[in-house]
Structure formats: structure tokens, C-alpha cells
Amino acid sequence: IDFAKEKGVTITHVFDTHLHADHISGGRVIAEKTKATYWLPPKDAEEVVFDYQPLEEGNDIIIGNIKIRIQPIYSPGHTIGSTSFIVDDQYLLSGDILFIDSIGRPDLAGMAGDWVGDLRKTLYSRYNALSKDLIVLPAHFMIIDELNDDGSVGKKLSTLFAENHGLNIVDEAEFRHLVTGNLPPQPNAYQEIRETNMGKINPDEEKQREMEIGPNRCAIR
Ligand SMILES: [Fe+2]
Structure with a gap:
């Protein structure tokens, strides 16, 4: 909110x-x-208890006078x-x-076997069919090597297809093994975190901090 104010945007x-x-x-x-509209992918939002707008491929969103176009891409x-x-x-x-030097992993260890096929399809088919000139801006980095010289985190999709190991595993069984074989442990509080994000529970700030302790475990290399 402060950042937006600083930039003079709403x-x-x-x-x-x-x-x-x-x-x-x-x-x-x-x-x-801010009384803004909150968008969530509906397939992740089945249990949420607040109002949201469904973020769905096929429904592009146009924002503001200068028109920023947001095109949702379903990427399970x-x-x-x-949804990217x-x-x-x-x-x-x-x-x-x-990510820059890694790929995502199924977020819930128990679902890894079910979701690895989706992950493969998303990365190897869906993303592969997108314009390779797109600049990928991921939600995390895991290691310092993933930063650009100026500290930003982003690279062309073409570069990632050339250099990111996780996008270059031809053998499907090997991919499945990489993704499901070495899953890092689930954050202790993951169930509570999900329930907080669904609006089902409302822990105070101190409790929230405690729940979030631990490294980012979204990525695998
Ligand atoms: Fe995540």
C-alpha cells in the first residue's frame, strides 16, 4: 500500500x-x-469463505485508463x-x-503423485507454446544465482528453456522422480496457513509470524 502511494497509483x-x-x-x-477486487483461481478457492473474482483463462482483465491487459493462463x-x-x-x-533456475513442485506433499502430470503438461506443453520473448517474473528465488546483476529476478522464457534443468528433462519417468522423489518436508503449519488464506481462521499477527517461520519450499532443482 505504501509502495503504491509512493508511485502515485491506486x-x-x-x-x-x-x-x-x-x-x-x-x-x-x-x-x-483499498477496496480493490481480489482475484483467485476458482479451483483453489472452493473452500474460501469470502468474496473473490474467479481468475480464469479466457477471461482477460483490462485495468485502468492506459489499459493494462492481464491474460490468465491456467497452469496447474x-x-x-x-494460474499464471x-x-x-x-x-x-x-x-x-x-523459477529462474528451478521449477515449482506440488505444494501439498500428499498430492504430488496426482499433480506431477499437470506440472509436466504446464511446463512442457502450455508454457512451451507461449511466446518465448515473454519475460518470466517468478514469485520466488531460491539461490542468489537466480538474481540478475541489478538484483531483479526475471529472464526471457527462451533463456529458461535453454538453461533451466527442470525444463529439459526429456524422460517423463525421470521428471516424475525428480518432482515426487525428493519433496522437502511440508511446512509445519501448512494446513493452518491454508485455512487462514481461505478465511476460515483468523490468527493474530504474532501467531501468523510463527506459522510462517521456515524457508520457502516451493521450488525444486
Ligand atoms: Fe506456493
């Missing part, structure tokens, strides 16, 4: 690429405080609803599906 829409299991989304609070694999978006045909906000 927050009118807030998007989440998926329902998070590893951190508490600030999206809903920002939307409430991290969660069943994971292309902004103005230039940027691919990949959420937790694709």
Missing part, C-alpha cells in the same frame, strides 16, 4: 496465482483496505488451480510454477 485489483500453503497471503488484506501443477498471467503480452508472472 490499487484496484489484487491477484493471487494460487492458494498458498507456505505463507499467508497479504492479498485479501490489501484488497480489503503447484496447486490444482495455479501474461501482462501486456510482455511479462509472464509464473507464480510458483517456474
Whole structure:
């Protein structure tokens, strides 16, 4: 909210690429405080108890007078609803599906076997068919090597297809093994975090901090 103020812009829409299991989304609070519209992929939002707009492929969103076009791309694999978006045909906000030097992993360990096929399809078919000139802006980085010299985190999709190991595993069984074989442990509080993000429970700030302790475990290399 402060950042928007600093830039002299008004927050009118807030998007989440998926329902998070590893951190508490600030999206809903920002939307409430600014009276913005909050967008969530409907397949991740079946249990949420607040109003949201369904973020769905095929329904592009046009924002503001200068017209920013948001094109949702259904890209399951991290969660069943994971949705990336292309902004103005230039940027691919990949959420937790694709990073610079790593790929996403199924967000719930118990679902890994079910979701690995979706992840493969998203990365190897869906993303592969997108314009390779798109600049991928992922939601996390895991290692310092993923940063550009200026500290930003983003690379052309063509570069990622050339250099990211996770996009270059020809053998499907090997891919399945990489994704499901070495899953990092689930964050302790993941179930509570999900319920908080669904609006089912409302822990105070201190409790929230405690729930979020621990590293980002979204990525695998
Ligand atoms: Fe995530």
C-alpha cells in the first residue's frame, strides 16, 4: 500500500496465482483496505469463505485508463488451480510454477503423485507454446544465482528453456522422480496457513509470524 502511494497509483485489483500453503497471503488484506477486487483461481478457492473474482483463462482483465491487459493462463501443477498471467503480452508472472533456475513442485506433499502430470503438461506443453520473448517474473528465488546483476529476478522464457534443468528433462519417468522423489518436508503449519488464506481462521499477527517461520519450499532443482 505504501509502495503504491509512493508511485502515485491506486490499487484496484489484487491477484493471487494460487492458494498458498507456505505463507499467508497479504492479498485479501490489501484488497480489503483499498477496496480493490481480489482475484483467485476458482479451483483453489472452493473452500474460501469470502468474496473473490474467479481468475480464469479466457477471461482477460483490462485495468485502468492506459489499459493494462492481464491474460490468465491456467497452469496447474503447484496447486490444482495455479494460474499464471501474461501482462501486456510482455511479462509472464509464473507464480510458483517456474523459477529462474528451478521449477515449482506440488505444494501439498500428499498430492504430488496426482499433480506431477499437470506440472509436466504446464511446463512442457502450455508454457512451451507461449511466446518465448515473454519475460518470466517468478514469485520466488531460491539461490542468489537466480538474481540478475541489478538484483531483479526475471529472464526471457527462451533463456529458461535453454538453461533451466527442470525444463529439459526429456524422460517423463525421470521428471516424475525428480518432482515426487525428493519433496522437502511440508511446512509445519501448512494446513493452518491454508485455512487462514481461505478465511476460515483468523490468527493474530504474532501467531501468523510463527506459522510462517521456515524457508520457502516451493521450488525444486
Ligand atoms: Fe506456493
